[in-house]
Amino acid sequence: MLENITLGQYYPIKSPVHALDPRVKILLLIAYITGVFLVPDLTGFIIVLLYLALACRLSRLPFRLLVKSLKPLRMILIFTFILNLFFTGGETPLLNLGFATLTKEGLLNALRYSLRLVFLVLGSSMLTLTTAPVVLTDGLERLLSPLKVIHFPAHEMAMMMTIALRFIPTLLEEADKIMKAQSARGADFESGKLFERAKAMVPLLVPLFVSAFRRAGDLAMAMEARCYHGGEGRTRLNVLKVERRDWIAILITALFIALIVLEPRIVPWHV
Amino acid sequence: MADEIIVLKDVCYKYEDAARNAVDHVDLTVRRGEMTAVLGRNGSGKSTLVKLINGLILPDSGTVTTDGMDTQDDALVWDIRQRAGMVFQNPDNQLVATVVRDDVAFGLENTGVPSEEMPGRIEQALKAVNMLKYAERAPHLLSGGQKQRVAIAGILAMRPDIMLFDEATAMLDPRGRREVFDTVRQLNREGMTVVWITHFMEEAAQCETVHIMHDGAVVLSGTPQEVFSDRKRLEPWRLDVPPMAALAQRLRAAGVALPEGILSIDDMTREVEALAARL
Numbered sequence: 001m002l003e004n005i006t007l008g009q010y011y012p013i014k015s016p017v018h019a020l021d022p023r024v025k026i027l028l029l030i031a032y033i034t035g036v037f038l039v040p041d042l043t044g045f046i047i048v049l050l051y052l053a054l055a056c057r058l059s060r061l062p063f064r065l066l067v068k069s070l071k072p073l074r075m076i077l078i079f080t081f082i083l084n085l086f087f088t089g090g091e092t093p094l095l096n097l098g099f100a101t102l103t104k105e106g107l108l109n110a111l112r113y114s115l116r117l118v119f120l121v122l123g124s125s126m127l128t129l130t131t132a133p134v135v136l137t138d139g140l141e142r143l144l145s146p147l148k149v150i151h152f153p154a155h156e157m158a159m160m161m162t163i164a165l166r167f168i169p170t171l172l173e174e175a176d177k178i179m180k181a182q183s184a185r186g187a188d189f190e191s192g193k194l195f196e197r198a199k200a201m202v203p204l205l206v207p208l209f210v211s212a213f214r215r216a217g218d219l220a221m222a223m224e225a226r227c228y229h230g231g232e233g234r235t236r237l238n239v240l241k242v243e244r245r246d247w248i249a250i251l252i253t254a255l256f257i258a259l260i261v262l263e264p265r266i267v268p269w270h271v
Numbered sequence: 272m273a274d275e276i277i278v279l280k281d282v283c284y285k286y287e288d289a290a291r292n293a294v295d296h297v298d299l300t301v302r303r304g305e306m307t308a309v310l311g312r313n314g315s316g317k318s319t320l321v322k323l324i325n326g327l328i329l330p331d332s333g334t335v336t337t338d339g340m341d342t343q344d345d346a347l348v349w350d351i352r353q354r355a356g357m358v359f360q361n362p363d364n365q366l367v368a369t370v371v372r373d374d375v376a377f378g379l380e381n382t383g384v385p386s387e388e389m390p391g392r393i394e395q396a397l398k399a400v401n402m403l404k405y406a407e408r409a410p411h412l413l414s415g416g417q418k419q420r421v422a423i424a425g426i427l428a429m430r431p432d433i434m435l436f437d438e439a440t441a442m443l444d445p446r447g448r449r450e451v452f453d454t455v456r457q458l459n460r461e462g463m464t465v466v467w468i469t470h471f472m473e474e475a476a477q478c479e480t481v482h483i484m485h486d487g488a489v490v491l492s493g494t495p496q497e498v499f500s501d502r503k504r505l506e507p508w509r510l511d512v513p514p515m516a517a518l519a520q521r522l523r524a525a526g527v528a529l530p531e532g533i534l535s536i537d538d539m540t541r542e543v544e545a546l547a548a549r550l
Contacts, residue, residue, distance in 0.1 A: 133369075134368075134369050134370070134373070162367070162368065162369065163367060165369050166366070166367060166368060166369045166410070166411075169409070169411040170363050170411055173411070215361075215363070215364045218359065218361055218364035218365065219364050219365065219367070221327060221359070222357075222359050222364065222365035222367075223367060223377075224327060224352075225325060225327060225352055225356070225357040225359075226352070226356075226377055226378040226381060226425065226426070226429070227349050227352050227353055227378055227381040227382050227429070228377070228381045229349065229381065233383045234380050234381060234383065235379070235380050235383050235384055235385060235386055235389075236380055236386055237372070237373060237376035237379070237380060237386065237389045237390075237393075238373075238386075239386045
């Protein structure tokens with residue numbers, strides 16, 4: 001169980017999308033989300049679909065992986081669809097079910113909202129699937145670093161994230177060890193009512209917390225011994241540089257936004 | 272003076288709420304390029320001693336001078352820690368990054384080494400501890416000995432003159448212990464000053480100087496041959512001589528003509544073969 005833990009959903013392969021500067025990728029995602037919200041009608045989603053398909057193709061990700069990211073959201077999607085379907089109202093009835101009436105407006109609205117949700121999730125997954133968590137953290141730190149002027153702790157937050165990522169496997173291993181030790185002495189984590197099971201977790205959580213605090217103390221000492229003194233005067237091993245492929249990605253995304261905005265003028269029909 | 276790289280003069284240190292001094296009126300000198308072992312039981316103050324050397328804690332009284340710098344001087348603290356690197360006991364609790372290469376870079380980033388200079392220094396450091404092929408690995412997938420060697424590389428990349436080891440092999444299996452100890456021995460041969468805290472007699476026996484600590488005081492110092500020659504001298508500190516030294520002493524008592532100063536299996540093999548050749 002512990003060997004195959006994956007942090008986040010990063011899919012480690014080499015592709016032009018993986019190689020993009022994380023700062024650019026984060027900003028492009030924001031642009032993409034704005035684009036999805038700007039989509040004026042259903043036809044517009046074809047542009048979003050094309051954009052996403054291009055990104056998917058360039059990233060060499062298996063398509064099913066992207067689709068899999070929708071799974072946790074399926075209930076919300078169904079709800080959004082049904083609620084919009086029946087509660088939009090409208091003038092053009094399509095079908096009378098007796099207890100409710102399906103209208104054309106309802107159907108279009110339901111499609112619009114569900115599609116918007118689907119594309120938002122797919123786009124965000126595109127970022128997390130192609131960017132390692134540490135790289136993402138690094139990108140975020142640098143994007144947020146101008147906010148240091150107003151005392152926003154960008155470096156500290158990124159350092160915390162990195163340490164958390166580093167210690168997740170270590171703490172999982174430890175939890176597993178403690179669990180086995182407690183089971184060997186008769187602890188039962190699996191059976192009983194919810195309350196009893198929650199109570200059974202106490203002998204697992206207490207030692208885990210104690211050890212986590214001890215680790216934190218040790219680590220702080222080790223970091224100090226290695227001259228860590230905050231973000232000031234720090235240099236970086238990985239220098240981020242905006243390269244040609246980043247500019248190409250920015251250009252494509254700009255085109256995408258422009259197409260969405262202009263779509264009602266280009267396409268003669270409106271749905 | 273330049274020859275004495277670490278000088279402790281009448282140093283005392285007491286932890287808050289502690290009844291007695293953890294380090295009590297200690298005078299100690301380490302020469303440049305020397306490999307010094309500090310031995311002692313749990314709570315004898317040996318860990319406190321090394322933390323005083325790189326300024327992680329400051330003495331209550333007395334002075335600690337590391338590479339000519341007084342640890343009390345606030346302005347020098349980062350220079351001292353860069354010059355005197357430290358490896359701790361628990362291999363899991365001193366690696367910061369999620370990839371070996373990034374972890375080795377950590378100290379360099381902290382001390383503001385230019386980015387272009389880093390890859391070369393990282394590669395050199397990883398090569399020195401024979402971990403270059405693991406540069407892209409995640410630390411939690413490495414063995415204990417490998418993690419400790421990464422920690423050593425992290426210090427090495429900062430180009431220190433002194434390396435302090437606080438029971439760096441205590442949590443390792445025998446193989447990992449040998450890996451780490453051999454790596455450190457090699458670094459020492461290339462000129463690194465090493466302070467090696469341990470409770471393994473076999474390791475101390477391979478150092479040039481041994482200090483024995485008890486209740487915060489240095490009670491016995493000398494070469495391993497001097498310190499381990501007689502079991503009776505170590506008895507008051509509840510320490511035992513290395514197994515081979517003990518065996519040699521018992522053989523001598525039984526009338527076998529073995530010379531003094533046998534500390535390791537290699538020594539014993541050599542002397543027994545010499546003895547057999549004479550028969």
